[in-house]
Amino acid sequence: ATPTALLVGTGRGAQLGILIKGPEVLESTRVVDTIVLDKTGTVTTGQMELTAVHVADGVDEADALRRAGAVENASEHPIARAIAAAVPGDLPAVRDFTNLAGHGVRGTVDDVEVTVGRAALSGDLPAELAEAKSAAEARGDTAVVVGWDGAARAVLTVADAIKDTSAEAVARFRSLGLTPVLLTGDNETVARTVAAEVGIDEVIAEVLPEDKVAVVRRLQEQGKVVAMVGDGVNDAAALAAADLGLAMGTGTDVAIEAGDLTLVRGDLRVAADAIRLARKTLRTIK
Numbered sequence: 001a002t003p004t005a006l007l008v009g010t011g012r013g014a015q016l017g018i019l020i021k022g023p024e025v026l027e028s029t030r031v032v033d034t035i036v037l038d039k040t041g042t043v044t045t046g047q048m049e050l051t052a053v054h055v056a057d058g059v060d061e062a063d064a065l066r067r068a069g070a071v072e073n074a075s076e077h078p079i080a081r082a083i084a085a086a087v088p089g090d091l092p093a094v095r096d097f098t099n100l101a102g103h104g105v106r107g108t109v110d111d112v113e114v115t116v117g118r119a120a121l122s123g124d125l126p127a128e129l130a131e132a133k134s135a136a137e138a139r140g141d142t143a144v145v146v147g148w149d150g151a152a153r154a155v156l157t158v159a160d161a162i163k164d165t166s167a168e169a170v171a172r173f174r175s176l177g178l179t180p181v182l183l184t185g186d187n188e189t190v191a192r193t194v195a196a197e198v199g200i201d202e203v204i205a206e207v208l209p210e211d212k213v214a215v216v217r218r219l220q221e222q223g224k225v226v227a228m229v230g231d232g233v234n235d236a237a238a239l240a241a242a243d244l245g246l247a248m249g250t251g252t253d254v255a256i257e258a259g260d261l262t263l264v265r266g267d268l269r270v271a272a273d274a275i276r277l278a279r280k281t282l283r284t285i286k
């Protein structure tokens with residue numbers, strides 16, 4: 001490898017908005033055949049908005065939202081930001097806040113222990129809430145359950161827009177010979193809806209944060225050479241384990257630190273450009 005060719009490659013990369021950690025990264029781009037895409041913040045904008053509040057019989061809608069918002073106010077999760085932002089007026093104080101990574105949050109509001117997150121946190125859903133949850137998920141919206149006093153009290157739905165560049169990016173990955181895989185902690189139905197909209201067939205959903213790295217390793221054990229694109233704290237270990245880790249520059253510092261390549265803008269198409277550019281640079285060198 002001549003240092004000049006590498007410099008040309010990386011200089012062009014900088015113009016496109018790609019930061020490359022070192023020349024050794026180029027070699028991995030030649031052999032990758034699978035590209036694992038994190039859903040939230042990578043394929044979607046990650047800027048979620050509350051779309052509906054559904055309550056169980058006898059539960060006050062404003063009360064459910066206020067309690068959920070109070071607990072979520074202590075979390076940085078995009079779902080939490082959406083819920084806390086939707087509460088009008090001041091939020092009540094929360095005691096004993098616990099973040100249950102990949103599951104939700106818990107805290108005490110008005111002397112009642114409140115949970116917000118996966119359905120399993122708050123027990124069986126009454127029929128009307130189960131229906132609201134399924135309908136939202138079929139549309140591709142994420143549904144979280146609010147519970148207190150040992151029962152599910154409300155379902156809140158949040159929408160996350162798919163980036164308008166994601167479908168084009170997936171098409172570019174395919175033209176480079178890469179098989180795209182959608183990876184998420186979110187519900188299977190939501191993940192399948194998003195995947196279908198951008199042209200991805202393979203979905204690995206409901207994966208806990210600490211298990212994302214195991215998914216990458218399993219694909220590698222199957223003989224795949226894996227690129228991974230992610231943005232979150234949750235994605236850092238998987239980015240590091242991947243043969244080629246691509247971090248969204250709009251994401252967290254931990255993810256950027258773990259990646260081999262950084263995509264300065266949030267545009268997933270640049271991931272395909274980065275791989276094409278790196279392959280071309282390699283051909284020039286060899």
Ligand code: ADP
Pocket residue numbers: 039040072075077079080100101102103104105116117118142143144183184185186187207208209232234
């Ligand atoms: P992702 O892979 O999309 O980043 P996470 O692993 O962060 O997903 O979360 C997985 C699931 O856990 C969410 O879809 C949601 O059901 C639940 N969850 C996690 N954190 C929260 C939170 N702060 N509030 C509500 N639900 C949460």
Ligand code: MG
Pocket residue numbers: 038039040041042230231232235
């Ligand atoms: Mg993410």
